[in-house]
Amino acid sequence: MNKKAIFGISLILIAIFAIGSASAFDLGSMFGGGGNETVxxxxxxxxIPAGFSxxxxxxxxxxxxxxxxxxxxTNGKLYExxxxxxxxxxxxxxxHKVTDEVAESVGGDAKTIxxxxxxxxxxxxxxxxxxAKNDKLVVISTNDESVIGDFIME
Structure with a gap:
């Protein structure tokens, strides 16, 4: 699948997440290069792990x-x-602050990475x-689940 399609799917997913968040909660009341680098x-x-551009x-x-x-x-970047x-x-x-409850409503299985x-x-x-981080929804999507943790900074 080409990069444009993957990026488009990511944008669609965030839209789907927004619909799920809005329908599950009353948001009106709650809401590389050569080496590793930080973006x-x-x-x-x-x-951003070494080798990703x-x-x-x-x-x-x-x-x-x-x-x-x-x-x-939304703001986002694509690396490959x-x-x-x-x-x-x-x-x-x-x-409308994003909380862990809102992130949960987006879907998926609870996981710590x-x-x-x-x-x-x-x-x-x-x-x-x-x-959820800093009252925002963060979404990392990839065709290789094993790299997700490489991009997360806490």
């Missing part, structure tokens, strides 16, 4: 979305190494790990 996306730090053609910058009357902004592709997306719901509690789901050939 910040909307205030959330990610580790960013594809700047698949970056999302302050994209406004709306689901179920809730407006949110060989056949492995990883996207990191951060959704900011403004005054690198001391971060979140939810791991499998969507076709993709693994998606989502969690």
């Amino acid at each position: 910040t996306i909307d205030g959330i730090d990610f580790n 960013e594809d700047p053609n698949h970056e999302t910058v302050n994209k406004t979305n709306e689901q179920s009357g809730i407006t949110y902004v 190494k060989g056949n492995t592709i990883v996207t990191m997306l951060v959704a900011d719901y403004g005054n 690198n001391d971060v509690n979140g939810y791991l789901a499998h969507k076709g050939k993709f693994s998606v790990f989502n969690y």
Whole structure:
């Protein structure tokens, strides 16, 4: 599958997550290069392992979305190494703070990766790990589940 399709699927997944979050909760009331480097996306730090390169053609910058009357902004990046592709997306719901309960409503099985509690789901050939951090929804999706922990910084 090409990078554009994977990035598109990641964006669709975050939209699906938003629908799940909005329908499950009243959000109005709660809501590389040569070596490892750190990349910040909307205030959330990610580790970029050695050998992964960013594809700047698949970056999302302050994209406004709306689901179920809730407006949110997404920012994201795509990195690749060989056949492995990883996207990191951060959704900011403004005054609607994302909590662990909201992340749980997105779906998946409870899992701790690198001391971060979140939810791991499998969507076709993709693994998606989502969690709440700094009142935002963080979504890491990849076609190689084994690399998710390499990107998480706590």
